[in-house]
Amino acid sequence: MKKHFDHFCGIDPSWTGKRPTAVSVLDRRFRLIDFVYSEDIEWIVQLLRNYENTVIGVDAPLVIRNETGHRPNEKEFIKHFAKFGLSLYPVNKRRYPFFFPEKLYEALKTIGYSFQNGNIFEVYPHATILVLFNDMKVFHYKKLRSEEKLEKLEYLRKKIETFIEIPDDLNVPQDSVKSYEDFLDSLVCALTVGLASERSFLKFGSEDMGIMLVLKP
Template sequence: MTSNSVYIGIDLAWGDKNLSGFCVLIPYKKSLKIIDIKLLKSINDIVDEIQKYKNDKVCIGLDAPLLVPNEDGNRECEKLFNKDFAKYKISMLPVNRTLLTKYNSNIRSEELFKRLKEDGFKRDYNSDRVIFEVYPHSTIAMLFNNQQILPYKRKKGRDVGFIREQIDIYKKYLAKVVYPHKILKSDIAAYKGQGLKDFEDMLDAITCAYTIYFCQNNEARFYKVDDEDIFVTPISPWKVYVLRCADETLYTGVTTNLKRRVNEHNTSNIGAKYTRNRRPVELVYFEKCDDKVDAMKREYAIKQLSRKEKLKLIDASFKN
C-alpha cells in the first residue's frame, strides 16, 4: 500500500436536485483516516473534488451503476449477486434505463463514469485510477453485522426512533475501522428529517470508500457487465483451515484471516496450545465458508475424519 493511496466513496443521488455523499479516506496508523467528507450536488462538483487527487493513486467506490445496458428488469450482475447473497436475505433492486430515467433525463452515474473514464479511470485494481460499483448493504452485512442486513434505510413501518437506533449502530461499526473523526462522534438524537438523511448519506460514502479499500486486499467477489468487472463486494471472511505441524500431525481450525492466523500459530502465544510446541506449521488446506456457524460445522466435520481421509482431502485440493 503506497502512502499516496486515496480511497473515495460516493453515495450518488439519482436526481440533480438531491445531494450526494462524498468521502475521502487515506491509510493512517494501520487504519484509515477521513480527510474529507461532505455533500455535493452536481456531477461537475464531484469531478472537481476528485481532480484534487490527480497526483495520487485513486480508488473510487460508487454506490450507483456505471453502465446500464438494459431497458428494463435487472442487469445480469444484479441477478448473479441476488442469487449468491440470497442465503443472507440480501438483494439489490433492479437497475434499468426505464427506472433510472424517471429520476433524471440522463443517468447521472453513467455521466459520471464517462467523465472519469476520460480522466483515465478503469475497472481494474492494477490501474492507478480505479473505479468500481459497490453496495453498502453487502459490505455492512459481510464485515460488521453477522451476515445480516442492517435496516437503517427509510421504509414503511420504521419510525424515526428506530432509524436513529440503526444509524447509531452503523456509525459505531464504522468507528471500528476508521480513525476517530467528528462525524463518527455525532449525537444521532440531534438529527431528524433531511438532516438525518444527509447524515446517512455521508455514512454510506464512508462505507463506499472503505469497501473499495477492503476489497483491494481481502476476500471479495466481482461481477461483470460487458465481460469486464464492474461491481465488487466483500464476501464472508470465514474459513476452515488445516495445518501440517513440524511433527507431521495435522491441526484444523477456523479464522477470518488466514495469513494472520498462520503467523500467530508460528510466532505468538495466541496461537493454539496444540501448535505451540509443534512449530513451524504450514498451511496445507482451507475452505471458504458462508459464515461463522458454517465454518465451525465444517471444522467439526474435518476433525472427525481419519488422518488418511484428511490427507486425501488435502491432496485433492492440490490437484484442483
C-alpha cells in the same frame, strides 16, 4: 484490483441528481481526510483531482444498457447473496431513462477513472455491512421512521469507527437524517474498496457492463 492505492473514495450518489451526492476520501490509514456533499458534478470531479492513485467505490449502477429487469452483474450478485436474504433493486432503461450516476461516471472517466483502469467499482453498502458488522444478516436501516433510523445510524457509525477515524473538526452533514445516512453510506463505500486492497473479495460483471465489488463472506 491492485494493492497499493494511496486513497480510498466512497460515493453515495443521488440517483436523480436532484439531491446532493456524498463523497468521502480516506487515506491509507483509513482516516477520513475529505468530504463533499454536492449536486455539482464538477465539484466532485475537482475533489478527485486533488488525490492521486485513488480507487473509488460507488453505491449505484454506473452502466445501464438493459431495457428491463436486472443488469447482468446484479443477477450474478443475487445468485451469491440471496441465501442471506440480500437482494438488489432492478435498474434498467425503462425505469430510469435518466440516471445521474451514469452521468457522474462519464465525468469521472475524463480524469482517468474507469472499470477498464481498475480504479472504480460499483459497491453495495448493505453487503459490506452484512459481512463486516451484522453476522451475515441484513441490517435494516433504510425504511424506518426518523427516530428509529437515527438510532440505527448511530449504531452503524460506531461500527464504522472501528475501521475509520473520523476527525472531530471535519464538517460532515448532520442537519437531517437523510444527509447523515448519505455520509455514512459514503464511508461504507470507501471502506469496501479500502478493505478489498487487503482481503478477499468477489467481483460481478464485466468492464463493459459494470463491475460490482463485494467483500467475500
